[in-house]
Amino acid sequence: MAAITAKMVKDLREKTDLPMMECKQALSENDGNIESAMQWLKKKHKGKLSEREGRLTGEGRIMVVIDEAKKVGAIIELQCETASVAQNEMFLDLATAFAKKVAGGSEVNPNPEEIRKDPALDEQFTNVFGRLRETMNLTKCQRVVGAHLASYVHHDGKSGVLLSLDAVPKSDKNIAGDLCMHALFSQPLAIDRDGMPADKVEAVRKAAMDMAASEGKNESISQKIADGKVGAFYSESVLLDQFHVKTDDYGNKAKIRDILKEAGVTGVTDLVVMKVGA
Numbered sequence: 594m595a596a597i598t599a600k601m602v603k604d605l606r607e608k609t610d611l612p613m614m615e616c617k618q619a620l621s622e623n624d625g626n627i628e629s630a631m632q633w634l635k636k637k638h639k640g641k642l643s644e645r646e647g648r649l650t651g652e653g654r655i656m657v658v659i660d661e662a663k664k665v666g667a668i669i670e671l672q673c674e675t676a677s678v679a680q681n682e683m684f685l686d687l688a689t690a691f692a693k694k695v696a697g698g699s700e701v702n703p704n705p706e707e708i709r710k711d712p713a714l715d716e717q718f719t720n721v722f723g724r725l726r727e728t729m730n731l732t733k734c735q736r737v738v739g740a741h742l743a744s745y746v747h748h749d750g751k752s753g754v755l756l757s758l759d760a761v762p763k764s765d766k767n768i769a770g771d772l773c774m775h776a777l778f779s780q781p782l783a784i785d786r787d788g789m790p791a792d793k794v795e796a797v798r799k800a801a802m803d804m805a806a807s808e809g810k811n812e813s814i815s816q817k818i819a820d821g822k823v824g825a826f827y828s829e830s831v832l833l834d835q836f837h838v839k840t841d842d843y844g845n846k847a848k849i850r851d852i853l854k855e856a857g858v859t860g861v862t863d864l865v866v867m868k869v870g871a
Contacts, residue, residue, distance in 0.1 A: 595634060596623055596625070597617055597620045600619055601625055601627070603728060604627060604859070604871065616630070619631075627691075637818065639778065641794040651672075651674070651870060652672065652673050652674060652675055652676050652678065652679045652869065653667065653670060653671055653672035653673050653679055653730075653732075653751070653869040653870070654670075654671050654673075654679050654684065654685065654688050654750045654751070654799060654869070655669070655670055655746055655747075655751065655752055655753035655867045655868070655869060656668070656669050656671065656685070656688035656689055656691070656692045656744055656746070656753075657692060657744040657753055657755050658689060658692040658693050659696075659742050659743075659744060659755075660696055661742070664738055664739060664740065664741075664742065665696050665736065665738045665742075666696055666736070666737050666738075666742045666744065666755050666757075667692045667693070667694075667695035667696035667734065667735065667736050667737070667755070668692065668734075668735050668737070668744070668753060668754075668755040668865050669688065669691050669692045669695055669731065669733060669734045669735075669867075669868055670731070670732045670733040670734075670867050670869060671684070671687065671688040671691060671730070671731050671732070672730045672731075672732055672869065672870070673725075673727050673728065673729050673730075674728055675727060678725050678727045679750060680750070681725060683721045683725065684721060684723060684725065684729070686717075686721075687717055687718060687721050687729070690714055690717055691708060691714065691731055691734070694708055694711060694714060695708060695734045695735070696735050697734060697799040697832055698736060700736060701735065701736050701737075702734065702735055702736075702824075703734050703736070704732065704734075705730075705731040705732060705734050708731060708734055709731055720766070722807050730847055733867060735755070735758070735865045735867075737755050737756070737757050737863045737865060738757065738863075739756075739757020739758060739862045739863055740757070740758060740759050740760050740761065740862075741757065741758040741759075741760060741761045741769060741858075742755070742756070742757050742758075742769075743755075743756055743757075743758070743764070743769030743770050743772065743773050744756075744773055745770060745773035745774050745777060746864075747777065750869075751868060751869040752777055752866075752867065752868040752869070753777070753866075753867055754773040754774075754776050754777050754864070754866050754867075755773075755863075755864075755865045756769070756776065756861055756863060756864045756865070757861070757862045757863045758774055758853070758858045758860070758861055758862065759858060759859055759860045759861075759862050760857055760858045760859070761857075762853070762856035762857065762858050763856050763857040764855075764856040766842060766843075766856075768852065768856050768858070771837070771839055771842065771843075772849065772853075772861075774838075774839070775835070775837055775838045775839065775849070776832060776864060776866055777866060778838050779832075779835055779838060780866065781830055781831060781832035781835060781864070782830040782831070783830065783831050783832065783863075783865050784831070784832045784834050784835070784860075784861045784863075785831060785832070785834075785860075786827055786831055786834065788831075789827070789830065789831060793826075793830075794826070797822055797823055797826045798819045798822070798823050800812075800822075801815075801818055801819040801821075801822035801823070802815050802816075802818075802819045804818075805818045821836070832861060832864065833848070833849050833853075833860075833861065834848065834850065835848065835849050836848055836849075837849055837852060861870070
């Protein structure tokens with residue numbers, strides 16, 4: 594067996610960023626051959642990954658990438674175990690690589706497991722695990738295309754928005770970026786009224802009708818009350834019907850639909866809101 598020198602250990606550690614004793618063990622198991630030692634470490638970490646399956650991953654990162662030239666973007670959720678790892682540069686690089694893979698694909702909602710199977714990404718995933726030693730799960734992926742894309746990720750990385758408009762806003766204001774921030778705050782259930790699930794609207798109408806009937810209102814009055822409740826529900830839950838939360842920039846009575854129209858935009862073609870663990 595070749596003698597394992599301090600320089601050999603140092604060289605392997607610089608290549609892998611792994612602990613000194615682990616590098617020394619890998620070299621010892623592979624007769625001092627650095628390339629063989631690196632392959633040995635990868636196999637070892639694959640086994641460690643399997644051992645940690647099922648561990649809770651309550652932290653993580655929402656990552657967004659946009660290719661403005663191709664008018665395509667992606668938003669993904671990559672989970673981990675601790676907040677410190679969620680802010681680690683290697684973890685962020687991995688999340689970015691996953692998002693780029695999704696953006697470069699063709700599926701709107703690709704299966705995270707299929708994305709993980711990409712050989713280059715799988716190798717990067719294993720290497721990051723080997724250094725950070727935490728369970729990581731790619732849980733959600735979505736691809737968005739459109740005439741104009743915008744995104745916003747909250748400063749802690751735990752929530753984010755990716756949306757597309759049917760035209761580039763003609764305004765000095767950051768219309769699309771502000772809309773992303775608004776959507777993260779307001780959490781709309783649909784972009785427009787047509788996109789609202791019928792069962793949710795019917796539930797609001799029925800509750801209003803039942804309440805009116807219990808108060809002795811006749812059917813005609815009950816219908817008017819129900820219409821009002823449904824209208825209020827739309828104003829609270831439909832993006833285009835909502836008042837913009839940035840009142841200092843857009844005023845207290847500025848509806849999203851009107852703001853976009855004034856800027857030459859007739860519609861939001863896609864909207865994705867993600868939160869870690871949600």
